[in-house]
Amino acid sequence: MLRGPxxxxxxxxxxxxxxxxxxxxxxxxxxxxxxxxxxxxxxxTPDGQPGRGDALMLSGEGLDPWGFIPGLRRLKLLGLALRADARARAAYAQMLASEAFAHPLKHVDVDVHDFDGLVLPGGHRAAGMRAYLESPVLQRLVGLFFDRKLPVGAICHGVVLAARSMSHATARSVLHGRKTTALTWKLERTAWSLTRYFGRFWDPHYYRTYLEAAGEPAAYRSVEAEVKRALASPADFLDVPADAPHHWRQASGLFRDRSDDTRSAFVVQDGNYVSARWPGDAHLFAQTFAGLVTRRVS
Known part of the structure; x- marks a missing residue:
């Protein structure tokens, strides 16, 4: 009996x-x-209802020093530089109209057996992100994806969620023994300084999800520092090499990648795990992760 492909x-x-x-x-x-x-x-999402992105990162309104004044908030200078670019805003509008985004699962209802991979995006605004990063439901789920050796991609603060997630097999962070990148302190500090000194002065810690407690050293609660504490060695945290051909584009934080030009992006792949630093790496991050998933199931 002949069978088709x-x-x-x-x-x-x-x-x-x-x-x-x-x-x-x-x-x-x-x-x-x-x-x-x-x-x-x-x-x-936590409640099975469609999520909402950070409005400031979409519009850029409210990032400039006059952003609290209703009549002036639409005038954007710093906001234009920090908000999502036109390609990302267009993708966001398309995503909002998609069936998948309109009908999410609840975090607690996710069955790892139904999926071939997991993506952990980031964000920095404490109001929404802390519950996400501290969720025991998500931390357990991330551990299951890693233990099943399924592809996992984490970018920016999403790497913090991975770092806090324990392997059920080893009782250590799922990132222990892996190479990774994440939002670097250099990038986090630059955005924090821009908004507290030259922009959103009435909300000076908008770019810091966690602030240091009394007695803690500077940057102790930064993304980079927390992720490093979960690794087997701080040397397993990677940033753009000094001799990279496009080091300035990759390290300056002034350039964002595109689908057809990823020279400014920096992504780390370690087996079935892919990590990236910030929104400027998003296209190469997603392309690398998509390739990993599609090769695995082909």
Missing amino acids: AVHSPPTVLIAIPSHDFDPTEVAVSWRVLSDDGVRVRFA
Whole structure:
């Protein structure tokens, strides 16, 4: 009996997000790239309702020093530089209209057996992100994805969620023994300084999800410092090498990558794990992760 070629169903990836304040670039670009590569994307939120991205990162309104004045907040200077770029905003609008985004799962209802990979995006605004990063439900779920050796991608503060997640097999962070990157202190400090000194002075810690407590050294609660504490060695935290051909574009924080030009991006892959630093890496991050998922199921 002759049989036709095997028909493979498309891989399915979960993007876990908070209820609000996630970074719109990191979520929407990941969704767009994965979808364009034939990957089925599902979303999950704490309550099963559609999430909301950080409004300041979408519009840029409220990031300049006059941003608290109703009549002037639409005038943007610093806001134009810090907000999501046009490609990311377009992807975000398309994502909002998608069936998958409109009907997310609840975090607690996710079954790891239904998925071929997991994406952990970031965001920095404490109001929405702390609950996400501190969720025991998500930390347990991340541990299961790693223990099953399924592809996991984490970008920016999403790497903090991975660092806090324990392997059920080793009782250590899932990142222990792995190479990773994340939002570097240099990038985090630059954005924090810009907004507290030259922009959103009435909300000076908008860019810091966690601040140091009394007696803690500077940067102790930064993304880079926390992730390093979860690793087998601080040397396993990687940043752009000094001799990289496009070091200035990659390290300055002034350039964002595009689907057709990823020279400014920096991404680390260690086996089935992919990590990146900030929204400026989003296209290469998503492309690398999509390739990992599609090769695995092909």
